[in-house]
Amino acid sequence: MENKPSKEDLAFDFDFLDKLIVGIGEVSDITGVPTRKIRYWEDKGIIHSSSESGKNRRFDYKNIKKILLLKELVDEGYTLEAASEKVSKRMEMINKALASLKKKADE
Amino acid sequence: MENKPSKEDLAFDFDFLDKLIVGIGEVSDITGVPTRKIRYWEDKGIIHSSSESGKNRRFDYKNIKKILLLKELVDEGYTLEAASEKVSKRMEMINKALASLKKKADE
DNA sequence: ACGCAATTGTAGATTATTTACAATAATTGT
């Protein structure tokens, strides 16, 4: 552990984002989307959570990001369907970016 | 919302890290430190959480990071005290890095 | 008005966290 500043400190903290999991209440606070609506969107199949049966929902970085993007569009007036489609495309880019950064981190 | 890749996608998602809050159970899963030990470290004043009375603990990015660093050192054999001191110095760097990146984000 | 999409409300059951008191290891100094 060094104690001089370095970009390793956090500039690319994917390791962290990769391990990140968050409960529904916190996701609601982070995104501003009510828990009830988050569950509704999940019912519709637009977002996903790792809900092992009998346990509470857990959301990873990608799905929190997705909720943030969905909220943006839905607030603008998009239908859920249209927003979902648009966000899916955007998520492809984000997934690619994450994958390539993860690759770099492995080197 | 664009749909071509860009570094804005996530290369510096401080906005996200800044808003991030996580419950104790998830922090435990992320860091590998048992909840009981997290509470103990908080009792000792080494880490902090935003616990409004009557509500459950919430941890922000900085404190989760701190727990990860503490765990590293404690597992290596450091005393809690020594680990805490070393981590505090490291956190100064991380805080600086976060602050400067936040500044950039505001431009 | 009608139909549909989107959202919200809520009750009762279940899961997770909290606090507080106590017990157990491990290490260090005398």
Next chain:
DNA sequence: ACAATTATTGTAAATAATCTACAATTGCGT
């Protein structure tokens, strides 16, 4: 060896947060 300190863990009872499922409501286009 023994006492003292540090670090950790165990647990019970109360409280907070979440779960599911059924239902109601709102808003918008036809």
